[in-house]
Amino acid sequence: MPLRRDGTCRVCGTDLPVGTQAVYERSTRTVRCLTHEQSTASSAAEPDIGTAGASARREFERRRDAREQRIRAKHPKIGGLLHALTDEPQSTTAWEAGAAGEERLGSRLNAAASETCRVLHDRRMPGSRANIDHLAVTATGVYVIDAKRYKGRPTLRVEGGLLRQRVERLMVGGRDCTKLVDGVLKQVEVVRGIVGDDVPLHGVLCFVDADWPLIGGAFATRDVQVMWPKRLVASVRAEGPLGAGAVGRVHHVLAESLRPA
Known part of the structure; x- marks a missing residue:
C-alpha cells in the first residue's frame, strides 16, 4: 500500500516517505520495505515476536494430561470420573494462572x-x-x-x-x-x-x-x-x-x- 504518512521500515530502519509502496503490519502497527516482503530470506528479516504465555500454557497442559493418564492407569474403570471430580493440584493450576497473566x-x-x-x-x-x-x-x-x-x-x-x-x-x-x-x-x-x-x-x-x-x-x-x-x-x-x-x-x-x- 502507498504510505499516507512518513514511516520507517521496522526491519532495516530505512526512512519511508509518504507515498512509498510498503507493507503495513496491522498486528504491530508498523511498516516494512517491499524488499523484505519479496526476499526469499524473509524468515530471517521478519523476527518471530513469539506468543505470550505459550511455554507456561504448554507446561500446564503437560501436567494436567500426565495427571489424567496416571489416574486412568490406576483406575481403568472409573479413572475418567475420578479425574473429572477432583481438582488439579495448586502446583499445576499455578502454571495456568501464570499463562493467563502473560x-x-x-x-x-x-x-x-x-x-x-x-x-x-x-x-x-x-x-x-x-x-x-x-x-x-x-x-x-x-x-x-x-x-x-x-x-x-x-x-x-x-x-x-x-x-x-x-x-x-x-x-x-x-x-x-x-x-x-x-x-x-x-x-x-x-x-x-x-x-x-x-x-x-x-x-x-x-x-x-x-x-x-x-x-x-x-x-x-x-x-x-x-x-x-x-x-x-x-x-x-x-x-x-x-x-x-x-x-x-x-x-x-x-x-x-x-x-x-
Whole structure:
C-alpha cells in the first residue's frame, strides 16, 4: 500500500516517505520495505515476536494430561470420573494462572506496538530453563518484563538504614516475594550482554491482578520497577531518544539472540 504518512521500515530502519509502496503490519502497527516482503530470506528479516504465555500454557497442559493418564492407569474403570471430580493440584493450576497473566499483558503490549515500541514474548534464556515473559524495545530503551498474577497488594518493606545495612523486601499480600526481583535482575543482565551498555534497560515486575491502590502504588526496588499493566503501557509508549531505526535494529538483534520458548 502507498504510505499516507512518513514511516520507517521496522526491519532495516530505512526512512519511508509518504507515498512509498510498503507493507503495513496491522498486528504491530508498523511498516516494512517491499524488499523484505519479496526476499526469499524473509524468515530471517521478519523476527518471530513469539506468543505470550505459550511455554507456561504448554507446561500446564503437560501436567494436567500426565495427571489424567496416571489416574486412568490406576483406575481403568472409573479413572475418567475420578479425574473429572477432583481438582488439579495448586502446583499445576499455578502454571495456568501464570499463562493467563502473560496472555493478558501480552495482548496489551501488542495493542501498544508501534514503530517505536516493538515487542517480543516468551523468550528462552540461553543456558537456562527460565524464560523472559516480555520484552518491549521502545524510544526510552528496552523493558525486560516479568508478568505475575498474584493476589494481594505489592509493597516495599525497608529494614535497616543509618546504623544497619539497608535491606529492601518486596511483599505481596504479606508474602516475601523478593526472589522475584532477583529473577528480573538476572534477565536484565542477559539482555545487557546482548545489546551492550549503550541502550537503557528497565527491569519490570508487572502484577496483573494485584490489589493496587487508587492513587500511587508503583515503586522501584534495586532498579526494578513494580507496577500494573496500564502504568506499564504508558511507560513503553513514552517518547525518548531512540528513533524508529534504532528501535528496529535492537528489536531484530534481541529476536535473533533470544528465541521463542
